Amino acid sequence: ERAAEEAAGREYIRKLDELSAKSRNRASLASWAYQSNITDYNEQRLTQISLEIAEEEKEYWKETMTYLWREFEDPDLRRMFEKYSVLGTSALPEDLNQRLIQAINNMQSTYARATICDYKDRSKCDLHVEPEVTDIFAQSNDAEELKYTWLEWHKAAGAASKDYFTEYVNMDNEAAKLNGFDSVAEWWISTYDEPDSEEQFAALWEQVKPLYQQIHAYVRRHLRLRYGEDVVSAKGPIPAHLLGNIWAQTWNNVEKFTRPYPEKPDVDVTEALIRQNYTALKMFKTAEEFFTSLNLSAMPDLFWERSIIEKPNDGRDMVCHASAWDFFDGEDFRIKQCTTITNAFFKTTHHEMGHIQYYLQYKDLPSIYRAGANPGFHEAVGDVIALSVSTPKHLRVMGLLEDGPEDLESNINQLYKMSLDKVVFLPFAYLLDLFRYGVFRGTTTTNDYNCHFWQLRESLQGVEPPAPRSEEDFDPTAKYHVSADVEYMRYYISYIIQFQFHRSLCQIAGEYVPGDPNKLLSNCDIYRSTEAGEALGKMLQLGSSKPWPDAMEALTGQRKMDASGVLEYFEPLYEWLKQENERTGEFVGWEPSNVQYC
Numbered sequence: 001e002r003a004a005e006e007a008a009g010r011e012y013i014r015k016l017d018e019l020s021a022k023s024r025n026r027a028s029l030a031s032w033a034y035q036s037n038i039t040d041y042n043e044q045r046l047t048q049i050s051l052e053i054a055e056e057e058k059e060y061w062k063e064t065m066t067y068l069w070r071e072f073e074d075p076d077l078r079r080m081f082e083k084y085s086v087l088g089t090s091a092l093p094e095d096l097n098q099r100l101i102q103a104i105n106n107m108q109s110t111y112a113r114a115t116i117c118d119y120k121d122r123s124k125c126d127l128h129v130e131p132e133v134t135d136i137f138a139q140s141n142d143a144e145e146l147k148y149t150w151l152e153w154h155k156a157a158g159a160a161s162k163d164y165f166t167e168y169v170n171m172d173n174e175a176a177k178l179n180g181f182d183s184v185a186e187w188w189i190s191t192y193d194e195p196d197s198e199e200q201f202a203a204l205w206e207q208v209k210p211l212y213q214q215i216h217a218y219v220r221r222h223l224r225l226r227y228g229e230d231v232v233s234a235k236g237p238i239p240a241h242l243l244g245n246i247w248a249q250t251w252n253n254v255e256k257f258t259r260p261y262p263e264k265p266d267v268d269v270t271e272a273l274i275r276q277n278y279t280a281l282k283m284f285k286t287a288e289e290f291f292t293s294l295n296l297s298a299m300p301d302l303f304w305e306r307s308i309i310e311k312p313n314d315g316r317d318m319v320c321h322a323s324a325w326d327f328f329d330g331e332d333f334r335i336k337q338c339t340t341i342t343n344a345f346f347k348t349t350h351h352e353m354g355h356i357q358y359y360l361q362y363k364d365l366p367s368i369y370r371a372g373a374n375p376g377f378h379e380a381v382g383d384v385i386a387l388s389v390s391t392p393k394h395l396r397v398m399g400l401l402e403d404g405p406e407d408l409e410s411n412i413n414q415l416y417k418m419s420l421d422k423v424v425f426l427p428f429a430y431l432l433d434l435f436r437y438g439v440f441r442g443t444t445t446t447n448d449y450n451c452h453f454w455q456l457r458e459s460l461q462g463v464e465p466p467a468p469r470s471e472e473d474f475d476p477t478a479k480y481h482v483s484a485d486v487e488y489m490r491y492y493i494s495y496i497i498q499f500q501f502h503r504s505l506c507q508i509a510g511e512y513v514p515g516d517p518n519k520l521l522s523n524c525d526i527y528r529s530t531e532a533g534e535a536l537g538k539m540l541q542l543g544s545s546k547p548w549p550d551a552m553e554a555l556t557g558q559r560k561m562d563a564s565g566v567l568e569y570f571e572p573l574y575e576w577l578k579q580e581n582e583r584t585g586e587f588v589g590w591e592p593s594n595v596q597y598c
């Protein structure tokens with residue numbers, strides 16, 4: 001009897017999975033049309049299609065739940081049913097789902113359309129976050145210009161979305177409850193499978209915090225030397241507008257005037273890319289060639305036909321934030337990004353192509369399994385490749401860096417440069433979702449949103465706003481992912497596990513030998529290692545068909561996320577920074593901010 005029920009269940013799930021792939025294809029196409037050209041028509045069409053699909057999913061969900069799938073023998077069939085049993089936002093009554101979709105579209109289009117006026121020319125008021133505001137933060141060293149630009153952007157894209165955000169939180173929490181979660185926070189955390197995930201996230205932060213604090217102290221000293229004592233204090237948090245990035249999430253743009261050994265040759269890849277006439281297309285082809293050098297998949301023809309790799313100049317409104325898309329038909333995979341010729345975008349291109357590679361590796365799985373082993377895995381693939389690309393050794397192979405010394409000082413400079421991207425990012429990523437967990441759980445309410453956000457920014461990241469903040473402000477939606485309902489813990493996890501993946505791939509490629517100073521993890525380049533490519537491919541082909549520890553074990557032999565990879569990679573820098581901060585007497589850590597924000 002039960003065998004017959006299970007056989008029926010298997011046939012049902014196969015059919016459901018095909019229908020589900022068609023619905024996801026339809027949804028992706030409507031979402032792409034809207035995000036690549038924000039018009040009322042495209043927004044209404046997306047809403048209409050989303051609501052239609054939600055009604056279809058509700059019907060299928062009722063049928064799915066008539067099967068006694070928890071008692072099925074086949075673990076794989078149970079896993080598929082379990083994943084289909086989480087209906088998601090489609091569980092909402094249609095009117096509430098419509099309000100949720102509307103709230104997110106309002107935030108998304110506010111962010112995409114937000115413009116500010118130029119500091120020097122107040123009549124020029126068409127500056128977007130990409131590329132104009134990004135470029136100002138990359139190039140300006142005028143503290144007043146940076147302060148003005150920071151405040152204007154946070155008004156245009158932050159405060160403007162405060163009420164939309166509250167509506168989104170209320171509707172999304174309703175959906176979470178209808179799926180059996182206490183709030184969206186528990187729903188998001190459940191995607192990391194393990195019941196103690198939240199404690200694991202906190203433990204990872206404790207592991208890397210000492211390294212972060214040493215970097216923070218060193219950078220604060222060099223910013224104080226540049227901007228003066230009354231702009232950058234000796235012991236306080238660092239003002240957020242001086243760190244080279246509108247969100248202060250990575251600090252690469254201050255590297256050139258803060259690096260440990262300034263007399264050593266510079267590693268400015270942006271100038272080299274421009275000098276060698278790199279175009280957006282050449283960046284993409286170069287990134288693709290790295291993947292094919294590992295014997296991984298090339299980009300399909302459709303990818304080159306349908307991707308948008310530069311901001312169209314027809315004046316349309318669009319979501320410029322880089323993204324990679326799976327259209328769930330096994331053939332159509334695209335990237336949409338407003339590429340400019342910078343080192344940052346050279347990295348982003350590898351990052352996005354890593355998503356596409358994952359899509360290609362698992363495209364023949366049931367559609368329900370076409371996802372990362374956990375969300376952090378998907379964000380780590382491209383970055384793992386970029387860890388090899390950003391070594392001086394590889395950049396020389398590419399002709400993007402002239403020959404230079406491989407001595408200790410150059411290695412410290414290289415590690416410092418990498419730390420401003422990889423270590424500095426960790427507290428930012430962690431706090432962005434700690435903030436949203438608090439909002440979803442109700443411990444942060446609408447009248448202390450901004451206060452709680454800046455308390456986290458100060459306590460974890462040691463940064464402070466450039467001017468007093470009030471609850472008239474709402475700074476979190478000035479960050480894309482908060483305006484776009486994109487969970488962010490995935491990046492925090494990615495920046496930890498990508499070093500575990502890198503370490504294993506480098507050992508397979510013979511590029512890293514523990515304890516061998518000629519085979520440093522930070523100088524490993526897996527380029528052209530088909531063995532490493534095969535090992536990576538095997539993990540990616542699993543998609544989300546197995547619990548993520550199985551996928552991690554397939555590549556690294558480990559079943560736990562841990563920061564040992566990060567700490568091993570940056571160990572020489574950590575030692576150097578401790579000595580340097582000791583030598584200069586720099587205070588490590590920070591005292592409370594004097595800026596009023598609660």
Ligand SMILES: C=C(C[SeH])C(=O)N1CCC[C@H]1C(=O)O
Nearest residue numbers: 249321322323324348351491
């Ligand atoms: C490039 C993407 C698209 Se998935 C991105 O959003 N990233 C990649 C690094 C962290 C995060 C960010 O920009 O905030």
Ligand SMILES: [Zn+2]
Nearest residue numbers: 351355378379
């Ligand atoms: Zn990504």
